[in-house]
Amino acid sequence: MPTDRVAPEAPGIPETAREVRLAAHLDGAATAANFEIAEVPVVEPGPGEVLVRIDHVFVAAAYQDLMRPDCPLPVPPYRVGGRIGGGEVGTVVRSRSEDLAVGDLVQTMAGWGEYTTGPAASFHKLDAGLFPSSSYYLSQGPTAYYGMATLAQAGEDDVVFVSGAAGGVGSLAGQIAKCRGAARVIGSAGSKEKVAYLVDELGYDAAFDYHDGPVLDQLRELAPDGINVFFDNVGGEQFEAAVQAAALHARFALCGALSGQIGGGTGGHPRLDLMTAITRHLELRPYATYHTPEQIWAWTEHFAKWLAEGRFVFPQTVVEGGVEAAPGALLDLLAGKHRGNLAVRFSSAAQ
Amino acid sequence: MPTDRVAPEAPGIPETAREVRLAAHLDGAATAANFEIAEVPVVEPGPGEVLVRIDHVFVAAAYQDLMRPDCPLPVPPYRVGGRIGGGEVGTVVRSRSEDLAVGDLVQTMAGWGEYTTGPAASFHKLDAGLFPSSSYYLSQGPTAYYGMATLAQAGEDDVVFVSGAAGGVGSLAGQIAKCRGAARVIGSAGSKEKVAYLVDELGYDAAFDYHDGPVLDQLRELAPDGINVFFDNVGGEQFEAAVQAAALHARFALCGALSGQIGGGTGGHPRLDLMTAITRHLELRPYATYHTPEQIWAWTEHFAKWLAEGRFVFPQTVVEGGVEAAPGALLDLLAGKHRGNLAVRFSSAAQ
Structure with missing residues (x-):
């Protein structure tokens, strides 16, 4: 009879954490006023759920489009008060699921928060040993x-x-x-x-x-x-x-x-x-892709191989500074201040 | 030891026959002056060759484009003095090939002539019993x-x-x-x-x-x-x-x-x-197609089935009058006087 596995109490998990929210829908180009940083409880996982610490978040120009109420992309735009983002990697820090263990690296669409809690099936397990950093999983x-x-x-x-x-x-x-x-x-x-x-x-x-x-x-x-x-x-x-x-x-x-x-x-x-x-x-x-697990895997498999063969340069900038730095990183990207792919490190424990 | 099969002398094969030639390249829209009808010898087939009587010819608006020296289609334009056309059906009337017998119905790209002679491999054998008329093989x-x-x-x-x-x-x-x-x-x-x-x-x-x-x-x-x-x-x-x-x-x-x-x-x-x-x-x-044998067969197979099931109407006009009528049929088509697909009967013996 399977039972919930409750991980041993992990040190350093706070009771509250921060997230970046849409403060107001866009009317033109994004500015700092469109973002707000909120403090929210870290939710304990229920049966079948896991708690994930977000390690790196992706920053894409398309996020600005999702901040518009009339976004023409065939995905729902961000709602005011909800999180920005939609491409993150993190580490499982508590598990009540047989499918994911504490320490597992996972992909999530949970947005720009320091933590997220949800059913194990809503995360996609990644191979932590494949790349020098988990940020390599975040790109176009x-x-x-x-x-x-x-x-x-x-x-x-x-x-x-x-x-x-x-x-x-x-x-x-x-x-x-x-x-x-x-x-x-x-x-x-x-x-x-x-x-x-x-x-x-x-x-x-x-x-x-x-x-x-x-x-x-x-x-x-x-x-x-x-x-x-x-x-x-x-x-x-x-x-x-x-x-x-x-x-x-x-x-x-x-x-x-x-x-x-x-x-x-x-x-x-x-x-x-x-x-x-x-x-x-x-x-x-x-075409526009939404990074299905199949699409992510097709890319990841070849990317890792080509990197190992020394045939590929990964043009990525990783901005330090966590949650506080994320809105500015997106604004800088929109202003043309970055080349290649952009990520923000959300956790000092991230690899 | 295979030998050339020479068909018994078919009655009614003339020594000369007519064909429709490009008289002059277009400078604008086609007129009667762009066509000429010439009398040419009917060529006896050599070893491996057949003599084919053209039964029906197709008439397509694109033929006007092929009458231009600067035709942008990725196929050679007609040359002055050469035949118009490029989609015909006919009947083998003399054969010196094991591959085609007298009486066989064939598809050819030989153009608007009453007869054509060539290697058996340059013709595509058709099923004469598939349609009410061989003209059904001529369409878009x-x-x-x-x-x-x-x-x-x-x-x-x-x-x-x-x-x-x-x-x-x-x-x-x-x-x-x-x-x-x-x-x-x-x-x-x-x-x-x-x-x-x-x-x-x-x-x-x-x-x-x-x-x-x-x-x-x-x-x-x-x-x-x-x-x-x-x-x-x-x-x-x-x-x-x-x-x-x-x-x-x-x-x-x-x-x-x-x-x-x-x-x-x-x-x-x-x-x-x-x-x-x-x-x-x-x-x-x-896309533009050039009616490869595979494409013709894919169409023909379904067309015959749907016709037999009573699910398909074949919108075709067949103009009588042979070689003499062909240029006028094309000019009428270009003037919008026909709907659907257009063919000209070239032989009174055509089925």
Whole structure:
């Protein structure tokens, strides 16, 4: 007869903890006034439940979109008084479930709090020994992998173009293509510094600054025989140029610039040259992922392997400072102050 | 030891026969002056070859595009002095091949001539007993089937929208969706007469005239819960409306209005609302088919079954008059004088 396993009293679990809440829905861009930090009780787990200490939280530009009451994403927006976030890793510190033990590393969607309590089945157990830090589990990797590998199926002999290549998704997407054997990976970005970063640090074969001239001209120069795969983070002129530069049967993973578009960006309604798209049999796959366990695992498996082989650079910034630092980290991300992927360490005990 | 089989002298095979040639490349729309009818020798088959009498020829609007020297289709345009056409059925009348016998019905790309001679392997053998007439093998069916079944995978519970539904492709595409169990098939066309034709004769559940108001308004009224499949023959406003009316994970087969676009139509560069396409995970498949044997067979197999079950109407016009009538049939088609699919009978012996 199975009984609830109650872990021995763990030292250092407080009676109350802090969380970051949405103070008010957005009317424009996010500011510090949209966030509030609240002190709440740490809830003891009931039967079948676990208590998890949040170690690292992810920071994504899309969170700003979820702060709008009319968010067009097909997921519920944040409610006022509820937690920000939705991609965290933590450690089980109390368990009343047979499925998770104290010390287990888990993925959660519980949001930016120091602790969360819930049914064991609502957490996804992770392999704590796979990466140097649990923060490696927090990235746009599943989105980049799903688009580049599952949808666009970038592989050997492919010439790949990634727009917005220095961003959270793009900085991973190009490397994924390279690791899958792409013949040539080309990236676009918005500054000379980012262009150098792509080539010098992330292994892009070529890159260009879209301020330096028409995207199509630069793309044709760097990919004279056309592109086989386009991974789009931008839309607009980059999308229109990619259609013109596409080879027969080119595959387009259109990850889009969700935040840019919602926030008033101009990339959202490019012209689609149907004649060219038809005669070249383009395959256009606009998509947004929500990091299902399958998608996370598909990414994690390859990411760990490529890291171990020394073929992958993980462009991540981890901000210290816990709960207090999280709102500022998101505001800095939205202001363009970070490259790659961004996380905040929530617990000094985090590995 | 296999030897060449020479068929007994077939009565009625002339020493010369006629063919329709491109007299001059197009500079604008096709006119009678672009065609010439020439008398050429009927060539005796060599070893491994057969002589085929052309029974019916297909007439497609895309042929006008192939009459342009700068045709954007990824197939060679017609050369001046060469035959028009590229989709015909005929009967083997002399054979020096073990693979085809006199009397066999075959598909050919030999063009608008009364006879053609070539290697047996250049013909595709057909089942003469499958249809009431060999003309049934000539249609946009492979194009419609590939788009609706292979790419869009229309099936049960799907709400399907077909633009340009009374045309050669559209008149088949809607019926294909219906036969595959679609819950509701909606068509658009350019006149009240065509709208009535779609509903009364082709089994569409609903149809509308795009002159009667904005496409999106009419589509939303007829498909209040959104469309799951869009089969596009038009582009432009129809495409833009379909994106807005799309349900989550809707599949778009973009067959396009190739001729209209090449000929100066306005449907070729619609806006693509990337945000909507991304959040709804649309699957966009622009395509042009060239009727490979596999595509022809996939269509033919289902077409014959659905016809036998009394579930399919074949909207075809067969023009009598042979070689002399072919150029005029194409000009009439381009002038909008035909609905559905068009063929010309080339031999009075054709079944």
